[in-house]
Amino acid sequence: MYTLLISSSISLQDHLAAALGTFIETLPSLWDLPTSNRFRQGDLVWVDADNQDPDLIKRLCKSDFGPARVIVLSSTPTDSAAVDWLGLGAAGYLHAFSTPETLRQTMAVVESGGLWVGVGLMQQLCARFGQIAKPQHDLMAQLTEREREVVQYLKMGNSNKLIAKEMDISERTVKAHLTAIFAKFDVSDRIQLLLKLAV
Amino acid sequence: MYTLLISSSISLQDHLAAALGTFIETLPSLWDLPTSNRFRQGDLVWVDADNQDPDLIKRLCKSDFGPARVIVLSSTPTDSAAVDWLGLGAAGYLHAFSTPETLRQTMAVVESGGLWVGVGLMQQLCARFGQIAKPQHDLMAQLTEREREVVQYLKMGNSNKLIAKEMDISERTVKAHLTAIFAKFDVSDRIQLLLKLAV
DNA sequence: AATCAATTTGCCCATTGGTACAATAGGTAA
DNA sequence: TTACCTATTGTACCAATGGGCAAATTGATT
Numbered sequence: 001m002y003t004l005l006i007s008s009s010i011s012l013q014d015h016l017a018a019a020l021g022t023f024i025e026t027l028p029s030l031w032d033l034p035t036s037n038r039f040r041q042g043d044l045v046w047v048d049a050d051n052q053d054p055d056l057i058k059r060l061c062k063s064d065f066g067p068a069r070v071i072v073l074s075s076t077p078t079d080s081a082a083v084d085w086l087g088l089g090a091a092g093y094l095h096a097f098s099t100p101e102t103l104r105q106t107m108a109v110v111e112s113g114g115l116w117v118g119v120g121l122m123q124q125l126c127a128r129f130g131q132i133a134k135p136q137h138d139l140m141a142q143l144t145e146r147e148r149e150v151v152q153y154l155k156m157g158n159s160n161k162l163i164a165k166e167m168d169i170s171e172r173t174v175k176a177h178l179t180a181i182f183a184k185f186d187v188s189d190r191i192q193l194l195l196k197l198a199v
Numbered sequence: 200m201y202t203l204l205i206s207s208s209i210s211l212q213d214h215l216a217a218a219l220g221t222f223i224e225t226l227p228s229l230w231d232l233p234t235s236n237r238f239r240q241g242d243l244v245w246v247d248a249d250n251q252d253p254d255l256i257k258r259l260c261k262s263d264f265g266p267a268r269v270i271v272l273s274s275t276p277t278d279s280a281a282v283d284w285l286g287l288g289a290a291g292y293l294h295a296f297s298t299p300e301t302l303r304q305t306m307a308v309v310e311s312g313g314l315w316v317g318v319g320l321m322q323q324l325c326a327r328f329g330q331i332a333k334p335q336h337d338l339m340a341q342l343t344e345r346e347r348e349v350v351q352y353l354k355m356g357n358s359n360k361l362i363a364k365e366m367d368i369s370e371r372t373v374k375a376h377l378t379a380i381f382a383k384f385d386v387s388d389r390i391q392l393l394l395k396l397a398v
Numbered sequence: 399a400a401t402c403a404a405t406t407t408g409c410c411c412a413t414t415g416g417t418a419c420a421a422t423a424g425g426t427a428a
Numbered sequence: 429t430t431a432c433c434t435a436t437t438g439t440a441c442c443a444a445t446g447g448g449c450a451a452a453t454t455g456a457t458t
Contacts, residue, residue: 062339062340063340064340098312099312101307101310102312102313105307105308105313116313117314144403144404144405145404146404146405146406147404156394157390157391157394159444159445160444160445160446161443161444169405169406169407170406170407170408172406172407172408172409173405173406173407175445175446175447176405176406176407176447177405178445178446178447179446179447182446188446189414189445189446190390190445190446191356191389191390191393192356194390194393194394195355195356195393343433343434343435344434345434345435346434358414358415359414359415359416360414368435368436368437369436369437369438371436371437371438371439372435372436372437374415374416374417375435375436375437376435377415377416378416378417379434381416387416388415388416388444389415389416
């Protein structure tokens with residue numbers, strides 16, 4: 001596996017090398033990245049957000065330089081920035097001078113295909129999307145036979161008209177079932193239901 | 200660093216002490232906590248959710264008793280309860296009689312500022328938060344900046360009106376972006392797009 | 399026999415969603 | 429400069445959606 005650090009900070013280079021205990025190839029700037037040399041699946045790139053061009057990091061996260069896993073480092077990390085970077089495709093976001101322990105854990109998590117997110121952000125996610133983790137089995141059990149059928153078609157993205165044709169009933173009846181389903185799942189429309197079912 | 204276990208279960212006290220290999224101070228009940236003695240930054244509190252007052256655990260998670268890191272233990276853990284506790288501020292949630300290995304890992308992660316989250320839950324959150332996975336990358340890459348923004352809101356289930364408000368543009372412009380997105384993803388509507396993104 | 403839940407449908411209405419046919423403006427590349 | 433892309437917005441039309449009100453049917457239970 002190929003690991004690369006992109007930072008012009010000597011102290012950060014030393015810190016990371018000491019923490020991970022291995023030799024780490026380093027580039028002072030993303031500009032020095034040879035355009036011919038694209039990253040490959042499994043490559044790991046640590047990038048210092050403090051002294052790099054944000055647009056280039058962005059492109060890095062979006063895999064413009066190849067499918068590498070990207071960990072963004074910052075000396076002033078914020079949840080807001082974390083959302084941005086992770087949303088752009090970064091696999092991790094943390095303080096540049098995190099403890100060696102944290103850096104090692106981050107690498108372990110990211111290498112095994114995970115994401116490293118800060119505590120605050122994680123809690124935000126839990127608070128915001130908390131409903132998704134709740135088992136729908138109980139809810140599904142509360143549906144009638146026909147309502148469950150409708151849900152099956154819904155999950156396939158069918159329109160009311162199509163569901164009606166498939167189930168050989170009128171479109172109005174489909175709506176009636178939907179209204180009942182929405183009430184039992186405590187949602188307002190099919191979109192919210194799909195999200196709740198996590199399709 | 201100060202570590203405390205709050206549980207009236209003798210077997211749990213033994214199990215945790217054996218797993219962590221250190222002496223752990225124990226309180227049978229949260230009620231026994233001296234109100235004068237507040238937790239300090241870095242303190243670690245394991246709490247047994249099975250035989251404690253939920254409201255008190257809640258206050259503990261919300262740092263009402265000081266800025267301690269809280270790990271909630273349960274003999275019947277569920278993803279649903281996990282999001283609840285993590286959303287309230289807990290740093291970890293796992294089975295009370297997890298293997299010593301798991302308990303040690305949990306402590307290591309939490310002590311270094313991380314959260315301990317079950318695999319299943321993490322996958323759900325990641326899936327919902329934004330699929331950093333590969334398949335859509337090619338398609339997402341073809342979107343413009345604004346179009347990508349719209350997609351983010353779409354994935355949260357927002358209506359055109361809401362997206363317009365969030366992005367501070369007219370609803371008509373949102374529709375324009377959507378039409379462009381649908382064309383690039385070769386879908387007919389937002390439902391199909393969500394399914395294609397496998398939300 | 400009466401009751402209840404489930405299923406079905408019709409008519410009607412308000413809101414939302416998708417699109418056709420435009421226009422204006424800024425930036426970039428040939 | 430011209431051509432193209434992007435972002436923005438308008439008007440308008442039609443389809444899709446969600447739901448209120450009302451009612452008929454059926455099977456199971458009491």
